[in-house]
Amino acid sequence: MRARTRIALGAAGALAAAGILAGCGDAGSSGTEAPAAGATGAGCAPVAGDQLVVLEDDQALQNTDNIVPAVNAEAAQPEVIAALDKVSAALDTEQLIDLNRAVDVDRKTPAVAAEEFAASTGLTDGIAAGPGGELVVGAANFSESQILGELYRIVLTAAGYQVTVQQIGNRELYEPALESGEIQVVPEYAATLADFLNNKVSGENAPAISSSDLDETMTGLRRVGEQVGLTFGTPSAAQNQNAFAVTSEFAEEYGVRTLSDLAEKCSGAATILGGPPECPQRPKCQQGLVEVYDFRAGEFSSLDAGGPQTKTALTTGAISVGLVFSSDGELAAG
CATH class of the missing domain: 3.40.190.120 (Osmoprotection protein (prox); domain 2)
Known part of the structure:
Protein backbone atom coordinates (compact mmCIF):
# COMPACT_ATOMS: atom_id res chain seq x y z
CA MET A 1 0.00 0.00 0.00
CA ASN A 63 -7.74 14.94 6.24
CA THR A 64 -10.66 15.53 3.89
CA ASP A 65 -10.87 12.40 1.77
CA ASN A 66 -14.17 13.36 0.16
CA ILE A 67 -15.10 11.45 -2.97
CA VAL A 68 -14.53 13.54 -6.08
CA PRO A 69 -14.78 12.72 -9.80
CA ALA A 70 -11.41 12.99 -11.54
CA VAL A 71 -11.64 13.62 -15.28
CA ASN A 72 -9.17 13.74 -18.14
CA ALA A 73 -9.15 17.41 -19.13
CA GLU A 74 -9.83 16.70 -22.81
CA ALA A 75 -12.98 14.77 -21.89
CA ALA A 76 -14.24 17.33 -19.36
CA GLN A 77 -17.18 18.66 -21.35
CA PRO A 78 -19.62 20.71 -19.25
CA GLU A 79 -22.27 18.00 -19.61
CA VAL A 80 -19.84 15.37 -18.33
CA ILE A 81 -18.97 17.40 -15.24
CA ALA A 82 -22.60 18.28 -14.59
CA ALA A 83 -23.65 14.62 -14.75
CA LEU A 84 -20.86 13.52 -12.41
CA ASP A 85 -21.76 16.30 -10.00
CA LYS A 86 -25.23 14.73 -9.68
CA VAL A 87 -23.57 11.74 -8.00
CA SER A 88 -21.59 14.02 -5.69
CA ALA A 89 -24.72 15.91 -4.70
CA ALA A 90 -26.66 12.70 -3.98
CA LEU A 91 -24.12 11.01 -1.70
CA ASP A 92 -23.19 11.44 1.93
CA THR A 93 -21.15 9.11 4.12
CA GLU A 94 -24.18 7.30 5.57
CA GLN A 95 -25.46 6.53 2.07
CA LEU A 96 -21.99 5.34 1.09
CA ILE A 97 -21.99 3.00 4.08
CA ASP A 98 -25.36 1.65 2.93
CA LEU A 99 -24.06 1.08 -0.60
CA ASN A 100 -20.98 -0.71 0.72
CA ARG A 101 -23.18 -2.81 2.98
CA ALA A 102 -25.34 -3.81 0.02
CA VAL A 103 -22.27 -5.20 -1.76
CA ASP A 104 -19.94 -6.35 1.02
CA VAL A 105 -22.55 -7.70 3.45
CA ASP A 106 -25.70 -8.37 1.40
CA ARG A 107 -23.64 -9.61 -1.58
CA LYS A 108 -25.31 -7.59 -4.31
CA THR A 109 -23.20 -6.69 -7.32
CA PRO A 110 -21.88 -3.12 -7.56
CA ALA A 111 -24.05 -2.58 -10.65
CA VAL A 112 -27.23 -3.72 -8.89
CA ALA A 113 -26.50 -1.63 -5.78
CA ALA A 114 -25.85 1.42 -7.95
CA GLU A 115 -29.00 0.92 -10.05
CA GLU A 116 -31.15 0.59 -6.93
CA PHE A 117 -29.65 3.74 -5.43
CA ALA A 118 -30.17 5.67 -8.67
CA ALA A 119 -33.79 4.59 -8.90
CA SER A 120 -34.59 5.41 -5.27
CA THR A 121 -32.97 8.86 -5.37
CA GLY A 122 -34.01 10.04 -8.84
CA LEU A 123 -30.33 10.34 -9.68
CA THR A 124 -30.80 10.88 -13.41
CA ASP A 125 -33.63 13.41 -13.16
CA GLY A 126 -32.89 16.62 -15.02
CA ILE A 127 -29.56 15.52 -16.53
CA ALA A 128 -28.79 17.51 -19.68
CA ALA A 129 -27.73 15.63 -22.80
CA GLY A 130 -24.21 16.17 -24.04
CA PRO A 131 -22.75 15.70 -27.53
CA GLY A 132 -22.34 11.96 -26.93
CA GLY A 133 -19.41 9.70 -27.66
CA GLU A 134 -17.62 6.88 -25.86
CA LEU A 135 -16.35 7.22 -22.31
CA VAL A 136 -14.47 4.74 -20.16
CA VAL A 137 -14.89 5.01 -16.39
CA GLY A 138 -12.02 3.48 -14.48
CA ALA A 139 -12.54 1.75 -11.15
CA ALA A 140 -10.04 0.40 -8.68
CA ASN A 141 -10.24 -3.23 -7.60
CA PHE A 142 -12.33 -2.82 -4.45
CA SER A 143 -16.07 -2.67 -4.14
CA GLU A 144 -16.56 0.96 -3.14
CA SER A 145 -14.71 2.20 -6.21
CA GLN A 146 -16.68 -0.18 -8.39
CA ILE A 147 -19.99 1.05 -6.95
CA LEU A 148 -18.98 4.66 -7.61
CA GLY A 149 -17.87 3.73 -11.13
CA GLU A 150 -21.30 2.24 -11.79
CA LEU A 151 -23.01 5.39 -10.47
CA TYR A 152 -20.86 7.45 -12.84
CA ARG A 153 -21.85 5.11 -15.67
CA ILE A 154 -25.55 5.61 -14.91
CA VAL A 155 -25.46 9.42 -14.96
CA LEU A 156 -23.15 9.65 -17.98
CA THR A 157 -25.38 7.24 -19.90
CA ALA A 158 -28.34 9.45 -19.03
CA ALA A 159 -26.38 12.37 -20.51
CA GLY A 160 -26.14 10.53 -23.83
CA TYR A 161 -22.68 8.93 -23.68
CA GLN A 162 -21.75 5.33 -24.43
CA VAL A 163 -20.12 4.30 -21.18
CA THR A 164 -18.18 1.27 -20.04
CA VAL A 165 -16.70 0.66 -16.58
CA GLN A 166 -13.23 -0.85 -16.57
CA GLN A 167 -11.54 -2.18 -13.45
CA ILE A 168 -7.91 -1.03 -13.43
CA GLY A 169 -6.00 -2.09 -10.33
CA ASN A 170 -4.53 0.53 -8.03
CA ARG A 171 -3.82 4.24 -8.32
CA GLU A 172 -0.31 3.68 -9.66
CA LEU A 173 -1.93 1.90 -12.62
CA TYR A 174 -5.08 3.90 -13.29
CA GLU A 175 -3.80 7.45 -12.72
CA PRO A 176 -1.39 7.32 -15.71
CA ALA A 177 -4.22 5.84 -17.79
CA LEU A 178 -6.41 8.78 -16.77
CA GLU A 179 -3.69 11.27 -17.71
CA SER A 180 -3.14 9.65 -21.11
CA GLY A 181 -6.85 9.47 -21.94
CA GLU A 182 -6.98 5.67 -21.98
CA ILE A 183 -9.74 6.15 -19.43
CA GLN A 184 -11.66 9.39 -19.01
CA VAL A 185 -13.18 9.34 -15.52
CA VAL A 186 -12.26 7.82 -12.14
CA PRO A 187 -13.89 8.16 -8.69
CA GLU A 188 -11.20 9.53 -6.39
CA TYR A 189 -10.48 10.71 -2.84
CA ALA A 190 -9.57 14.37 -2.53
CA ALA A 191 -6.83 14.40 0.12
CA THR A 192 -5.18 11.17 -0.95
CA LEU A 193 -5.07 12.15 -4.62
CA ALA A 194 -3.88 15.67 -3.83
CA ASP A 195 -0.81 14.34 -2.05
CA PHE A 196 -0.26 11.59 -4.62
CA LEU A 197 -0.21 14.09 -7.50
CA ASN A 198 1.83 16.61 -5.52
CA ASN A 199 4.52 14.01 -4.89
CA LYS A 200 4.43 13.08 -8.56
CA VAL A 201 4.80 16.70 -9.66
CA SER A 202 7.06 18.03 -6.91
CA GLY A 203 8.92 14.95 -5.71
CA GLU A 204 8.43 12.25 -3.10
CA ASN A 205 9.51 14.53 -0.25
CA ALA A 206 7.16 17.38 -1.13
CA PRO A 207 5.14 18.65 1.85
CA ALA A 208 1.55 17.43 1.94
CA ILE A 209 -1.01 19.77 0.37
CA SER A 210 -4.05 18.00 1.82
CA SER A 211 -5.61 19.24 5.03
CA SER A 212 -8.64 18.92 7.27
CA ASP A 213 -10.20 21.83 5.33
CA LEU A 214 -11.92 20.65 2.14
CA ASP A 215 -11.57 23.97 0.32
CA GLU A 216 -7.81 24.00 0.95
CA THR A 217 -7.49 20.41 -0.15
CA MET A 218 -9.45 21.02 -3.36
CA THR A 219 -7.45 24.16 -4.16
CA GLY A 220 -4.25 22.14 -3.95
CA LEU A 221 -5.74 19.23 -5.87
CA ARG A 222 -6.92 21.42 -8.74
CA ARG A 223 -3.53 23.11 -8.93
CA VAL A 224 -1.53 19.90 -9.25
CA GLY A 225 -4.21 18.30 -11.39
CA GLU A 226 -3.91 21.06 -13.96
CA GLN A 227 -0.21 20.28 -14.30
CA VAL A 228 -0.92 16.68 -15.35
CA GLY A 229 -4.02 17.26 -17.48
CA LEU A 230 -6.71 16.39 -14.96
CA THR A 231 -9.76 18.31 -13.84
CA PHE A 232 -12.29 17.62 -11.11
CA GLY A 233 -15.98 17.83 -10.43
CA THR A 234 -17.56 18.94 -7.19
CA PRO A 235 -16.51 16.88 -4.15
CA SER A 236 -19.19 14.84 -2.44
CA ALA A 237 -20.10 15.11 1.22
CA ALA A 238 -19.31 11.39 1.38
CA GLN A 239 -15.89 10.58 2.80
CA ASN A 240 -13.83 7.44 3.20
Whole structure:
Protein backbone atom coordinates (compact mmCIF):
# COMPACT_ATOMS: atom_id res chain seq x y z
CA MET A 1 0.00 0.00 0.00
CA ARG A 2 1.42 3.37 -1.00
CA ALA A 3 1.79 5.55 2.08
CA ARG A 4 -0.05 8.83 1.92
CA THR A 5 -2.60 10.07 4.43
CA ARG A 6 -4.51 6.96 5.43
CA ILE A 7 -3.89 3.48 6.64
CA ALA A 8 -7.18 1.78 7.36
CA LEU A 9 -9.27 -0.43 5.11
CA GLY A 10 -12.87 -0.62 4.08
CA ALA A 11 -15.10 -3.64 4.47
CA ALA A 12 -13.45 -7.04 4.35
CA GLY A 13 -10.00 -5.56 3.83
CA ALA A 14 -10.59 -4.89 0.15
CA LEU A 15 -8.58 -1.71 -0.01
CA ALA A 16 -5.44 -3.37 1.26
CA ALA A 17 -5.60 -5.82 -1.60
CA ALA A 18 -6.07 -2.92 -3.98
CA GLY A 19 -3.02 -1.11 -2.63
CA ILE A 20 -4.76 2.09 -3.57
CA LEU A 21 -5.56 4.28 -0.64
CA ALA A 22 -3.34 6.10 1.73
CA GLY A 23 -1.19 5.34 4.71
CA CYS A 24 -1.17 7.32 7.88
CA GLY A 25 1.72 9.57 6.93
CA ASP A 26 5.45 9.22 6.82
CA ALA A 27 6.60 10.01 10.35
CA GLY A 28 8.38 7.53 12.57
CA SER A 29 9.78 4.07 11.98
CA SER A 30 9.00 0.55 13.03
CA GLY A 31 11.45 0.84 15.92
CA THR A 32 9.79 3.87 17.53
CA GLU A 33 8.26 3.29 20.95
CA ALA A 34 4.47 3.44 20.90
CA PRO A 35 3.34 6.86 22.16
CA ALA A 36 0.89 5.14 24.53
CA ALA A 37 3.76 4.32 26.91
CA GLY A 38 3.26 5.97 30.28
CA ALA A 39 -0.52 6.17 30.04
CA THR A 40 -2.04 6.95 33.42
CA GLY A 41 -5.56 6.53 34.73
CA ALA A 42 -7.92 3.58 34.85
CA GLY A 43 -8.88 3.68 31.17
CA CYS A 44 -11.81 1.85 29.58
CA ALA A 45 -11.70 -1.91 29.25
CA PRO A 46 -13.08 -3.43 26.03
CA VAL A 47 -16.80 -4.16 25.81
CA ALA A 48 -17.95 -6.81 23.35
CA GLY A 49 -20.90 -6.13 21.07
CA ASP A 50 -22.40 -6.81 17.67
CA GLN A 51 -22.50 -3.29 16.27
CA LEU A 52 -19.61 -0.93 15.52
CA VAL A 53 -19.92 2.86 15.69
CA VAL A 54 -17.40 5.51 14.65
CA LEU A 55 -16.34 8.15 17.15
CA GLU A 56 -16.60 11.68 15.79
CA ASP A 57 -13.25 13.23 14.85
CA ASP A 58 -14.26 16.50 16.52
CA GLN A 59 -10.79 18.09 16.39
CA ALA A 60 -10.16 17.19 12.72
CA LEU A 61 -7.25 14.79 13.01
CA GLN A 62 -7.98 13.26 9.62
CA ASN A 63 -7.74 14.94 6.24
CA THR A 64 -10.66 15.53 3.89
CA ASP A 65 -10.87 12.40 1.77
CA ASN A 66 -14.17 13.36 0.16
CA ILE A 67 -15.10 11.45 -2.97
CA VAL A 68 -14.53 13.54 -6.08
CA PRO A 69 -14.78 12.72 -9.80
CA ALA A 70 -11.41 12.99 -11.54
CA VAL A 71 -11.64 13.62 -15.28
CA ASN A 72 -9.17 13.74 -18.14
CA ALA A 73 -9.15 17.41 -19.13
CA GLU A 74 -9.83 16.70 -22.81
CA ALA A 75 -12.98 14.77 -21.89
CA ALA A 76 -14.24 17.33 -19.36
CA GLN A 77 -17.18 18.66 -21.35
CA PRO A 78 -19.62 20.71 -19.25
CA GLU A 79 -22.27 18.00 -19.61
CA VAL A 80 -19.84 15.37 -18.33
CA ILE A 81 -18.97 17.40 -15.24
CA ALA A 82 -22.60 18.28 -14.59
CA ALA A 83 -23.65 14.62 -14.75
CA LEU A 84 -20.86 13.52 -12.41
CA ASP A 85 -21.76 16.30 -10.00
CA LYS A 86 -25.23 14.73 -9.68
CA VAL A 87 -23.57 11.74 -8.00
CA SER A 88 -21.59 14.02 -5.69
CA ALA A 89 -24.72 15.91 -4.70
CA ALA A 90 -26.66 12.70 -3.98
CA LEU A 91 -24.12 11.01 -1.70
CA ASP A 92 -23.19 11.44 1.93
CA THR A 93 -21.15 9.11 4.12
CA GLU A 94 -24.18 7.30 5.57
CA GLN A 95 -25.46 6.53 2.07
CA LEU A 96 -21.99 5.34 1.09
CA ILE A 97 -21.99 3.00 4.08
CA ASP A 98 -25.36 1.65 2.93
CA LEU A 99 -24.06 1.08 -0.60
CA ASN A 100 -20.98 -0.71 0.72
CA ARG A 101 -23.18 -2.81 2.98
CA ALA A 102 -25.34 -3.81 0.02
CA VAL A 103 -22.27 -5.20 -1.76
CA ASP A 104 -19.94 -6.35 1.02
CA VAL A 105 -22.55 -7.70 3.45
CA ASP A 106 -25.70 -8.37 1.40
CA ARG A 107 -23.64 -9.61 -1.58
CA LYS A 108 -25.31 -7.59 -4.31
CA THR A 109 -23.20 -6.69 -7.32
CA PRO A 110 -21.88 -3.12 -7.56
CA ALA A 111 -24.05 -2.58 -10.65
CA VAL A 112 -27.23 -3.72 -8.89
CA ALA A 113 -26.50 -1.63 -5.78
CA ALA A 114 -25.85 1.42 -7.95
CA GLU A 115 -29.00 0.92 -10.05
CA GLU A 116 -31.15 0.59 -6.93
CA PHE A 117 -29.65 3.74 -5.43
CA ALA A 118 -30.17 5.67 -8.67
CA ALA A 119 -33.79 4.59 -8.90
CA SER A 120 -34.59 5.41 -5.27
CA THR A 121 -32.97 8.86 -5.37
CA GLY A 122 -34.01 10.04 -8.84
CA LEU A 123 -30.33 10.34 -9.68
CA THR A 124 -30.80 10.88 -13.41
CA ASP A 125 -33.63 13.41 -13.16
CA GLY A 126 -32.89 16.62 -15.02
CA ILE A 127 -29.56 15.52 -16.53
CA ALA A 128 -28.79 17.51 -19.68
CA ALA A 129 -27.73 15.63 -22.80
CA GLY A 130 -24.21 16.17 -24.04
CA PRO A 131 -22.75 15.70 -27.53
CA GLY A 132 -22.34 11.96 -26.93
CA GLY A 133 -19.41 9.70 -27.66
CA GLU A 134 -17.62 6.88 -25.86
CA LEU A 135 -16.35 7.22 -22.31
CA VAL A 136 -14.47 4.74 -20.16
CA VAL A 137 -14.89 5.01 -16.39
CA GLY A 138 -12.02 3.48 -14.48
CA ALA A 139 -12.54 1.75 -11.15
CA ALA A 140 -10.04 0.40 -8.68
CA ASN A 141 -10.24 -3.23 -7.60
CA PHE A 142 -12.33 -2.82 -4.45
CA SER A 143 -16.07 -2.67 -4.14
CA GLU A 144 -16.56 0.96 -3.14
CA SER A 145 -14.71 2.20 -6.21
CA GLN A 146 -16.68 -0.18 -8.39
CA ILE A 147 -19.99 1.05 -6.95
CA LEU A 148 -18.98 4.66 -7.61
CA GLY A 149 -17.87 3.73 -11.13
CA GLU A 150 -21.30 2.24 -11.79
CA LEU A 151 -23.01 5.39 -10.47
CA TYR A 152 -20.86 7.45 -12.84
CA ARG A 153 -21.85 5.11 -15.67
CA ILE A 154 -25.55 5.61 -14.91
CA VAL A 155 -25.46 9.42 -14.96
CA LEU A 156 -23.15 9.65 -17.98
CA THR A 157 -25.38 7.24 -19.90
CA ALA A 158 -28.34 9.45 -19.03
CA ALA A 159 -26.38 12.37 -20.51
CA GLY A 160 -26.14 10.53 -23.83
CA TYR A 161 -22.68 8.93 -23.68
CA GLN A 162 -21.75 5.33 -24.43
CA VAL A 163 -20.12 4.30 -21.18
CA THR A 164 -18.18 1.27 -20.04
CA VAL A 165 -16.70 0.66 -16.58
CA GLN A 166 -13.23 -0.85 -16.57
CA GLN A 167 -11.54 -2.18 -13.45
CA ILE A 168 -7.91 -1.03 -13.43
CA GLY A 169 -6.00 -2.09 -10.33
CA ASN A 170 -4.53 0.53 -8.03
CA ARG A 171 -3.82 4.24 -8.32
CA GLU A 172 -0.31 3.68 -9.66
CA LEU A 173 -1.93 1.90 -12.62
CA TYR A 174 -5.08 3.90 -13.29
CA GLU A 175 -3.80 7.45 -12.72
CA PRO A 176 -1.39 7.32 -15.71
CA ALA A 177 -4.22 5.84 -17.79
CA LEU A 178 -6.41 8.78 -16.77
CA GLU A 179 -3.69 11.27 -17.71
CA SER A 180 -3.14 9.65 -21.11
CA GLY A 181 -6.85 9.47 -21.94
CA GLU A 182 -6.98 5.67 -21.98
CA ILE A 183 -9.74 6.15 -19.43
CA GLN A 184 -11.66 9.39 -19.01
CA VAL A 185 -13.18 9.34 -15.52
CA VAL A 186 -12.26 7.82 -12.14
CA PRO A 187 -13.89 8.16 -8.69
CA GLU A 188 -11.20 9.53 -6.39
CA TYR A 189 -10.48 10.71 -2.84
CA ALA A 190 -9.57 14.37 -2.53
CA ALA A 191 -6.83 14.40 0.12
CA THR A 192 -5.18 11.17 -0.95
CA LEU A 193 -5.07 12.15 -4.62
CA ALA A 194 -3.88 15.67 -3.83
CA ASP A 195 -0.81 14.34 -2.05
CA PHE A 196 -0.26 11.59 -4.62
CA LEU A 197 -0.21 14.09 -7.50
CA ASN A 198 1.83 16.61 -5.52
CA ASN A 199 4.52 14.01 -4.89
CA LYS A 200 4.43 13.08 -8.56
CA VAL A 201 4.80 16.70 -9.66
CA SER A 202 7.06 18.03 -6.91
CA GLY A 203 8.92 14.95 -5.71
CA GLU A 204 8.43 12.25 -3.10
CA ASN A 205 9.51 14.53 -0.25
CA ALA A 206 7.16 17.38 -1.13
CA PRO A 207 5.14 18.65 1.85
CA ALA A 208 1.55 17.43 1.94
CA ILE A 209 -1.01 19.77 0.37
CA SER A 210 -4.05 18.00 1.82
CA SER A 211 -5.61 19.24 5.03
CA SER A 212 -8.64 18.92 7.27
CA ASP A 213 -10.20 21.83 5.33
CA LEU A 214 -11.92 20.65 2.14
CA ASP A 215 -11.57 23.97 0.32
CA GLU A 216 -7.81 24.00 0.95
CA THR A 217 -7.49 20.41 -0.15
CA MET A 218 -9.45 21.02 -3.36
CA THR A 219 -7.45 24.16 -4.16
CA GLY A 220 -4.25 22.14 -3.95
CA LEU A 221 -5.74 19.23 -5.87
CA ARG A 222 -6.92 21.42 -8.74
CA ARG A 223 -3.53 23.11 -8.93
CA VAL A 224 -1.53 19.90 -9.25
CA GLY A 225 -4.21 18.30 -11.39
CA GLU A 226 -3.91 21.06 -13.96
CA GLN A 227 -0.21 20.28 -14.30
CA VAL A 228 -0.92 16.68 -15.35
CA GLY A 229 -4.02 17.26 -17.48
CA LEU A 230 -6.71 16.39 -14.96
CA THR A 231 -9.76 18.31 -13.84
CA PHE A 232 -12.29 17.62 -11.11
CA GLY A 233 -15.98 17.83 -10.43
CA THR A 234 -17.56 18.94 -7.19
CA PRO A 235 -16.51 16.88 -4.15
CA SER A 236 -19.19 14.84 -2.44
CA ALA A 237 -20.10 15.11 1.22
CA ALA A 238 -19.31 11.39 1.38
CA GLN A 239 -15.89 10.58 2.80
CA ASN A 240 -13.83 7.44 3.20
CA GLN A 241 -11.09 8.21 5.67
CA ASN A 242 -9.38 6.79 8.73
CA ALA A 243 -11.79 6.51 11.64
CA PHE A 244 -11.78 5.01 15.11
CA ALA A 245 -14.60 2.66 16.04
CA VAL A 246 -15.91 1.14 19.25
CA THR A 247 -18.85 -1.15 19.89
CA SER A 248 -22.15 0.57 20.55
CA GLU A 249 -22.12 -1.15 23.95
CA PHE A 250 -18.72 0.42 24.73
CA ALA A 251 -20.03 3.85 23.69
CA GLU A 252 -23.05 3.48 25.98
CA GLU A 253 -21.14 2.11 28.97
CA TYR A 254 -18.50 4.83 28.97
CA GLY A 255 -20.53 7.67 27.48
CA VAL A 256 -18.24 8.36 24.52
CA ARG A 257 -19.38 9.81 21.20
CA THR A 258 -16.29 11.72 20.08
CA LEU A 259 -12.54 11.25 20.15
CA SER A 260 -12.39 14.06 22.69
CA ASP A 261 -14.73 12.00 24.90
CA LEU A 262 -12.44 9.01 24.44
CA ALA A 263 -9.38 11.00 25.46
CA GLU A 264 -11.10 12.54 28.48
CA LYS A 265 -12.70 9.36 29.81
CA CYS A 266 -10.59 6.48 28.54
CA SER A 267 -6.91 7.42 28.59
CA GLY A 268 -5.35 4.85 30.87
CA ALA A 269 -4.15 1.35 31.51
CA ALA A 270 -7.29 -0.66 30.70
CA THR A 271 -7.77 0.83 27.24
CA ILE A 272 -6.52 -1.25 24.30
CA LEU A 273 -6.11 0.39 20.90
CA GLY A 274 -6.04 -1.91 17.88
CA GLY A 275 -4.72 -1.27 14.39
CA PRO A 276 -2.06 -2.20 11.85
CA PRO A 277 1.54 -2.64 13.02
CA GLU A 278 2.63 0.81 11.79
CA CYS A 279 -0.18 2.63 13.64
CA PRO A 280 1.87 3.70 16.70
CA GLN A 281 4.25 5.75 14.54
CA ARG A 282 1.71 7.28 12.13
CA PRO A 283 0.42 10.85 12.44
CA LYS A 284 -3.10 9.84 11.36
CA CYS A 285 -3.22 6.89 13.75
CA GLN A 286 -1.92 6.46 17.33
CA GLN A 287 0.68 9.21 17.11
CA GLY A 288 -2.02 11.61 15.97
CA LEU A 289 -4.37 10.56 18.74
CA VAL A 290 -1.67 11.49 21.25
CA GLU A 291 -0.68 14.78 19.59
CA VAL A 292 -4.16 16.07 18.71
CA TYR A 293 -6.33 14.58 21.46
CA ASP A 294 -3.82 13.64 24.18
CA PHE A 295 -5.38 10.17 24.12
CA ARG A 296 -3.08 7.56 25.60
CA ALA A 297 -4.10 3.94 25.49
CA GLY A 298 -2.61 1.57 27.99
CA GLU A 299 -1.83 -1.03 25.34
CA PHE A 300 -1.58 -1.34 21.55
CA SER A 301 -2.70 -4.53 19.79
CA SER A 302 -1.12 -5.12 16.37
CA LEU A 303 -3.83 -6.32 13.98
CA ASP A 304 -4.77 -5.52 10.40
CA ALA A 305 -5.70 -2.21 8.73
CA GLY A 306 -9.42 -1.97 9.44
CA GLY A 307 -10.11 -5.49 8.21
CA PRO A 308 -11.62 -8.58 9.79
CA GLN A 309 -8.99 -8.91 12.52
CA THR A 310 -9.65 -5.43 13.88
CA LYS A 311 -13.43 -5.68 13.59
CA THR A 312 -13.51 -9.11 15.22
CA ALA A 313 -11.27 -7.85 18.04
CA LEU A 314 -13.78 -5.07 18.66
CA THR A 315 -16.91 -7.22 18.60
CA THR A 316 -15.37 -9.95 20.81
CA GLY A 317 -14.06 -7.47 23.37
CA ALA A 318 -10.35 -7.99 22.70
CA ILE A 319 -9.72 -4.27 22.08
CA SER A 320 -11.42 -1.08 23.25
CA VAL A 321 -11.08 1.00 20.08
CA GLY A 322 -9.86 0.16 16.60
CA LEU A 323 -8.91 1.79 13.33
CA VAL A 324 -11.46 1.35 10.51
CA PHE A 325 -12.56 3.18 7.37
CA SER A 326 -15.42 5.65 7.85
CA SER A 327 -17.51 4.21 4.98
CA ASP A 328 -17.15 0.54 5.96
CA GLY A 329 -20.37 -1.34 5.25
CA GLU A 330 -20.23 -3.05 8.64
CA LEU A 331 -20.59 0.20 10.58
CA ALA A 332 -23.85 1.19 12.25
CA ALA A 333 -26.50 2.62 9.97
CA GLY A 334 -27.30 6.26 10.45
